[in-house]
Every structure is written in C-alpha cells, then in structure tokens.
Amino acid sequence: MPLPHVVIVGGGFGGLSAARALRHAPVRVTLLDRRNHHLFQPLLYQVATATLSPGDIASPIRWVLRHQKNLQVLLVDVTRIDAGARQVVVTEGLPISYDFLILATGASHAYFGRDEWRPFAPGLKSLEDALDIRRRVLMAFERAEREADHDRRDMLLTFVIVGGGPTGVELAGTLAEMARRTLREEFRTIETSRTRIVLVEAGPTILASFPEKLRDRARAALQQKGVEVCERTAVTHIDERGVRLGDQPLAAATVVWAAGVAASPLVGTLGTPLDRAGRAIVEPDLSLPGHPEVFVVGDAASFSHQNARPLPGVAQVAMQGAVQAARNIVRRMAGEATRPFHYTDKGNMAIVGRGAAIADLGFLRFSGFPAWMVWIFLHIFMLIGFRNRLSVLMQWALSYLTMQRSVRLITVAPATHVEREIGE
Ligand SMILES: Cc1cc2nc3c(=O)[nH]c(=O)nc-3n(C[C@H](O)[C@H](O)[C@H](O)COP(=O)(O)OP(=O)(O)OC[C@H]3O[C@@H](n4cnc5c(N)ncnc54)[C@H](O)[C@@H]3O)c2cc1C
Structure with a gap:
C-alpha cells in the first residue's frame, strides 16, 4: 500500500x-x-541597510532538506x-x-486598503524588497550629493519609516547609524549627519508588545541616535513627494512600509x-x-x-x-485523537542598533549591550548552515569594529542581482 x-x-x-x-x-x-530558498526574515533589514548580503540569510530549501529521504522539494x-x-x-x-x-x-504586506501607496513605500518581506530598499536608500544619498536645490536636498535626506514594530525600529536605528557614522566622511556637498529619520507609529507607542520600561529605553536609544519618533501619528497619504502625517505634509524621497501584514x-x-x-x-x-x-x-x-x-x-x-x-x-x-497546540513563549527581543537592544524573557527583562549580545548569539544560532553563521558573525564583527557596511552596492536590476548572489 x-x-x-x-x-x-x-x-x-x-x-x-x-x-x-x-x-x-x-x-x-x-x-x-x-522560491528555491528559505529566507531568514529577521535579518532582512540588515540586507536592506547594506550590512549583510542576500546569500548570508537565505539557503536553498533543496540543500537544507537534502538528507531527508522521504521528502521531495518542488519549485x-x-x-x-x-x-x-x-x-x-x-x-x-x-x-x-x-x-x-x-x-x-x-504573510505579505497590507496597506490597509491603500494599495496605491505600495510603489512609493515598499515593504520588507523578501530579498527583492530588501535590495530595492537598499538601492533606494543609497541612491537618495547619491542624488542629494549632486542636488543644487536646498529643499530637494532636504527631501532626499529625509527617510520615513511607517510602523513602530520591531522591524520599523530596527530599520530606523540602523539607518540613523549609517547616516551619522558610516557615511559621514564620504560626501563633500551634503552633511549626512543632518539626515532626518522619522519613525511614524499610529498607535500610542512603538514596540507595543513590550513592557513599558523596555519601550521607554528603546525610544530613548532611538532618539539618542537621532531618530524622530512620532507616536499617535497616522500616515494619511503617501506619494512620490513624501507622506502626509495627519494633515501635515512631510517631503521625503524614501518611505519604507513596516506597518501592516496580511496572510x-x-x-x-x-x-x-x-x-x-x-x-x-x-x-x-x-x-x-x-x-x-x-x-x-x-x-x-x-x-x-x-x-x-x-x-x-x-x-x-x-x-x-x-x-x-x-x-x-x-x-x-495511527487512529489516535489529535492534541491541541500550546505555544511556549520563549521571549521577545528587538534591536535598536549597534550595542542597543531590548529583551523580555518573561522572568528577566534587560536592555542595552547585554541584550544586544544575546540577540546576536541567538540569531547566529538560528541561522541555517555553518557558512551563513560564520559569514554573518564576521560581517557583524567587522561592522561593529569599523562602522563600515560592506554591501553598499547599488544594483540596477535587483531581481537579477538576487539570483546571482543566491546562486553563489
Ligand atoms: C522584516 C521581518 C523581520 C522579522 N523579524 C522577526 C524576529 O525578529 N523574530 C521573529 O520571531 N519573527 C520575525 N519576523 C516574523 C517571522 O519571520 C515570521 O513570523 C515567520 O517567517 C513565519 O513563518 P511562516 O512559515 O508562517 O512563513 P514564511 O517564513 O514567510 O514562509 C512562507 C513561505 O511560503 C512560500 N509561499 C507563499 N505563498 C506561496 C505560494 N502561493 N506558492 C508557493 N509558495 C508560497 C514563500 O515563498 C515562503 O517561503 C519577521 C518578519 C519580517 C518580514
């Protein structure tokens, strides 16, 4: 049989x-x-902010399951x-x-019925999304450097992140570090340290799933990095000129969507x-x-x-x-009754940037450098494959020591680039 x-x-x-x-x-x-690859989504923002390469956080599914003899993979x-x-x-x-x-x-992105916002505010769900965002971010600095008009330059140096969950916070914190530290000495016309990073959250607080004390610490760490945190602020419109916050327009060349998801x-x-x-x-x-x-x-x-x-x-x-x-x-x-699912919550973590994170393990809540170290080792542990673990650990050590982001490549055709890097 x-x-x-x-x-x-x-x-x-x-x-x-x-x-x-x-x-x-x-x-x-x-x-x-x-897709032919399993994607480690929690580190997508590091591809979007030029720290990691696509190949570091994705592995071919066929390879991951190669030893399982009762299984076939079909693309x-x-x-x-x-x-x-x-x-x-x-x-x-x-x-x-x-x-x-x-x-x-x-799941995929949900624009709360405003799908027309999608082209102006890409979400972060796939490698293609991450490379698209990386290209938009790096291009904004390049365009600003050669822009003569003052207002246009300000617009190019304004980045809006919509959604104050863990992904929005990670992106905002890392972009702020990139602008204020990594790129600081490389441009002649613009002062990258004057870049505006605006994190917008419609609800009463960012990181709503964390306890208040940890949220406060994360907010303070973001502000210290220069991120403007706008809570209780609804985005009411997005187009090529930027966003509207309530009834206030904010000119911004780069908007990233980290707000809604739908199955x-x-x-x-x-x-x-x-x-x-x-x-x-x-x-x-x-x-x-x-x-x-x-x-x-x-x-x-x-x-x-x-x-x-x-x-x-x-x-x-x-x-x-x-x-x-x-x-x-x-x-x-086997003809036996099924058992109900019971989820064991092992804790909740969010990273704010270099050396800054928050951790809620239920019995223990902590933040700052210790939380960041735990976050790093947890993610290294969860990544698939020795090559990826080693590569990510090395990239992180390098970027921690030098503030450099090794993958600051502007690619013309993101999809082609993905295929090339995945195929490595
Ligand atoms: C940017 C980002 C950061 C995140 N950070 C964290 C974090 O720090 N910690 C955490 O715990 N969680 C995090 N998450 C959430 C976590 O990644 C998801 O909860 C998890 O991936 C869900 O697993 P899943 O198997 O349900 O779906 P997924 O991992 O999304 O896998 C779905 C798979 O289905 C395939 N698929 C979809 N539709 C089709 C179709 N029609 N035909 C064939 N294949 C299809 C896709 O290609 C994909 O491979 C993050 C998510 C994102 C996007």
Whole structure:
C-alpha cells in the first residue's frame, strides 16, 4: 500500500519545521515553494541597510532538506487549494493530490486598503524588497550629493519609516547609524549627519508588545541616535513627494512600509472562515474546521485558543505550530485523537542598533549591550548552515569594529542581482 502523501506548502520557518518533524514518519512528503530558498526574515533589514548580503540569510530549501529521504522539494507557485478534491493547484503542471496538507505560506504586506501607496513605500518581506530598499536608500544619498536645490536636498535626506514594530525600529536605528557614522566622511556637498529619520507609529507607542520600561529605553536609544519618533501619528497619504502625517505634509524621497501584514492570499482559497488579517481560523489542533486533514500554521493561521488575541506572527509560533501539526498527522494516521497546540513563549527581543537592544524573557527583562549580545548569539544560532553563521558573525564583527557596511552596492536590476548572489 502506498504511503500517505503529506504536502507542505511553504518552505519558511513553519514549512521547514513541519518537514523535519516528519522525517521518521511513515509518509511521503512533498514540500512546495515558489522560491528555491528559505529566507531568514529577521535579518532582512540588515540586507536592506547594506550590512549583510542576500546569500548570508537565505539557503536553498533543496540543500537544507537534502538528507531527508522521504521528502521531495518542488519549485512551484501554488495558485489554489481545492480542499474538497484534496488537491493543490499549481501554475505549471497538474494538480498535486494529498492525504494531508500543511499550509505554511506566511504573510505579505497590507496597506490597509491603500494599495496605491505600495510603489512609493515598499515593504520588507523578501530579498527583492530588501535590495530595492537598499538601492533606494543609497541612491537618495547619491542624488542629494549632486542636488543644487536646498529643499530637494532636504527631501532626499529625509527617510520615513511607517510602523513602530520591531522591524520599523530596527530599520530606523540602523539607518540613523549609517547616516551619522558610516557615511559621514564620504560626501563633500551634503552633511549626512543632518539626515532626518522619522519613525511614524499610529498607535500610542512603538514596540507595543513590550513592557513599558523596555519601550521607554528603546525610544530613548532611538532618539539618542537621532531618530524622530512620532507616536499617535497616522500616515494619511503617501506619494512620490513624501507622506502626509495627519494633515501635515512631510517631503521625503524614501518611505519604507513596516506597518501592516496580511496572510498570504492562498489562504482565501480554502473556503473556510478567515480573521480580519485574512488568516485561516484554525481549530485547537491547528486543523481547519470541516477539514481534519488540512493544517494551517505560522503567519497564515489565526490561533486564538490560548489567549484572547491570536498568537503573534513570529518565527517561534510558526515552528512550534508546525511540529504540532506534523505530530497530529502522525496521530491521525495511527487512529489516535489529535492534541491541541500550546505555544511556549520563549521571549521577545528587538534591536535598536549597534550595542542597543531590548529583551523580555518573561522572568528577566534587560536592555542595552547585554541584550544586544544575546540577540546576536541567538540569531547566529538560528541561522541555517555553518557558512551563513560564520559569514554573518564576521560581517557583524567587522561592522561593529569599523562602522563600515560592506554591501553598499547599488544594483540596477535587483531581481537579477538576487539570483546571482543566491546562486553563489
Ligand atoms: C522584516 C521581518 C523581520 C522579522 N523579524 C522577526 C524576529 O525578529 N523574530 C521573529 O520571531 N519573527 C520575525 N519576523 C516574523 C517571522 O519571520 C515570521 O513570523 C515567520 O517567517 C513565519 O513563518 P511562516 O512559515 O508562517 O512563513 P514564511 O517564513 O514567510 O514562509 C512562507 C513561505 O511560503 C512560500 N509561499 C507563499 N505563498 C506561496 C505560494 N502561493 N506558492 C508557493 N509558495 C508560497 C514563500 O515563498 C515562503 O517561503 C519577521 C518578519 C519580517 C518580514
């Protein structure tokens, strides 16, 4: 009798963890992803700010799972799930049938219904996004250097980050360091230290998921680096001239979107209830209502059986959920009852810049240099592959000692560049 077929869609944190958890199970696993690489999203901002190369934070999925004999990796774009027929519909080739499905397709940007802002305010989700932002940032300084008009120069040296979550804070802090330290001596017309970095948050505070004391420290560290932190400030318009904060225009050549996320559109094709962010509302065991053979994990799932609010979109939720979904598949095959998912929160960290971070481990809260060191070693540990770990550690040590950002390359065709660097 053929082994049951488990299809996993997505080779991110959730998909990889699910695949690994099934390595000794009596199943045939097919992992589908439209990209050939697993991306370590928490370090994307370091590619966007020219510290790391794409190849440092991405690894080919095929290589990562090369030792898993019960698994095949296919590079395909999934367009639809036909849950009734138990099939995954792909752009090229025949639909793929499954006995069990794990959907781990993550999330993308959401512009709160203002999709026309997208071209002026790119989000940070993929390597292409990071290289696009890196190009925009570096080009703004280059254009400013040759700009004769004073107002235009100010506009080119104004950077707005929309969204005061961890990604917005990381970007703002690192951009401020880049302007004030890395680039300081390299330009003749402009004074890069006068660059404006404006971090805008519509809610009452930046880093809302952290305790007040840590938020205050992070805010103070940002301000010390020269970041203007605007809380309780809504962005009401974005175009090529900049942004409108409430009814005040702010001329800015570079705007980065770090505000909203929505689940991958594929989730909408399941035909089951979704929450406001488009995530599939899952049962306590992470399966879909009415489809015990389909599990949704990570950023694509809305799991609200543990707290009043759904679990956050972080890597640990995706990884732990994926392992539980895989175990539940094995239980179901053995005719046993599935078990509910319980998320173990291992803590929350955010980096503000060189030597500055905040850490909330529940039993221990700390900030500054010690938190930064913990953050560094945690991320090195979580990265996939010895080469990436060594390379990132060396790049960080170098940039810490010299303030240099080694990947300050302006590339004309970002997508081509990605392919070249990934293929290294
Ligand atoms: C800039 C940034 C910084 C972050 N920082 C942190 C952090 O510091 N700590 C933390 O815990 N979390 C952080 N996160 C969140 C964390 O990365 C996510 O929670 C995690 O990646 C979710 O895992 P996932 O498996 O659900 O989705 P993902 O890791 O996003 O993987 C989804 C996969 O599905 C594939 N896919 C999507 N649609 C299709 C399709 N139609 N067909 C085929 N394949 C498809 C994608 O190519 C991708 O490989 C950050 C996220 C971002 C964007």
